[in-house]
Amino acid sequence: MGKYIELNQNNMEDTIKEGVSLVDFWAPWCGPCRMISPVIDQLAVEFDGKAKICKVNTEEEADLTTQYQVRSIPTILFFKDGKIVDQLIGATTKAKLEEKLNAHL
Numbered sequence: 001m002g003k004y005i006e007l008n009q010n011n012m013e014d015t016i017k018e019g020v021s022l023v024d025f026w027a028p029w030c031g032p033c034r035m036i037s038p039v040i041d042q043l044a045v046e047f048d049g050k051a052k053i054c055k056v057n058t059e060e061e062a063d064l065t066t067q068y069q070v071r072s073i074p075t076i077l078f079f080k081d082g083k084i085v086d087q088l089i090g091a092t093t094k095a096k097l098e099e100k101l102n103a104h105l
Contacts, residue, residue, distance in 0.1 A: 004044040005054040008061055013082070020104045021052040021079040022097065025070045027059050032091035033074045039094045043101070051101050080104050 005015055007023060015021065024040050026033035044053035058065045058073055068077060068084075078086040078100055086100050 004040055005052055007054045007056045007064070009063055012056070012064060015052060015054060016079040017082040019052065019081065020050070020101065021054055022047075022101060023054045023056060023077045023079065025056045025058050025065060025068070025073050025075040025077070027057065027073055029059075030073050036074060036091050039097065042094065043097060046098075047101060050105060078104055 004024075005011075007015060016023065022040075022043065024033075024036070026037070028034075040053060040055065047053055056064050058070065068075075072089055074089075074091060076088045076092070076097070077084050085104055088096065088100065
């Protein structure tokens with residue numbers, strides 16, 4: 001069963017360098033982040049083997065948050081072969097996330 005990948009300064013680059021990745025920048029105190037968290041969990045299962053579903057805790061990974069210019073959360077970045085190809089800012093629907101993922105697969 002798929003589970004999202006927790007990213008940090010040590011594994012981010014290697015994780016996203018190949019294929020399609022969804023990266024959710026979030027924080028434990030963020031209401032909208034908590035609201036979409038179950039959706040991220042579902043996507044990790046549904047896209048297992050097709051795309052990497054990842055999370056970055058902005059409280060613990062300030063350097064990554066700065067590096068990717070995340071100014072509000074949740075920010076969801078979509079990567080293809082290590083390059084940002086799309087983004088969403090704020091809480092969104094599962095359908096919208098699936099649509100974006102499928103567009104880049």
